[in-house]
Amino acid sequence: MATMTEEQRREANLINLEEIEIEEPIWLWKPYIPLGKLTILQGDPGAGKTFLAAQIAAITSRGDAFPYNSGGDNLLRGKILFQSAEDGMSDTIKRRLVDANAKCVNIYYLDESEGSLCFDDDKFRRAFHLMQPKLIIIDPL
Numbered sequence: 001m002a003t004m005t006e007e008q009r010r011e012a013n014l015i016n017l018e019e020i021e022i023e024e025p026i027w028l029w030k031p032y033i034p035l036g037k038l039t040i041l042q043g044d045p046g047a048g049k050t051f052l053a054a055q056i057a058a059i060t061s062r063g064d065a066f067p068y069n070s071g072g073d074n075l076l077r078g079k080i081l082f083q084s085a086e087d088g089m090s091d092t093i094k095r096r097l098v099d100a101n102a103k104c105v106n107i108y109y110l111d112e113s114e115g116s117l118c119f120d121d122d123k124f125r126r127a128f129h130l131m132q133p134k135l136i137i138i139d140p141l
Contacts, residue, residue: 028135029056029066035134050087051096053137057082058100060135061107078134080107081127083117086140108133 025034033039041049063077084093110117
């Protein structure tokens, strides 16, 4: 086995895990949704992914405790960016949020009437920096 030099390691941008300190994540909903990380709700069509996403958004919008929260952090209320490519905002998403007692004043979506949204879109970046959302829901990803 060839030995890697320190210079080769740096040139390849390799970091040895021995140098990494373990940190405890900050949780939105422990142990299910860590803040600042990507979380995917995966399931068959009709399984209730959008319904669950709306419930999570509603709880976050109010700053309430999540069910079955195993020692989570402080109750975190914040702004939510909720994008849906499959369901309408007025006939499905907002209806589900209202049914879940969401504080809709804390929930936004980007208007896509003038063109579809993509991750490297300036609209998305501007909205993120302006809002500083606690939660971003993209349904479906």
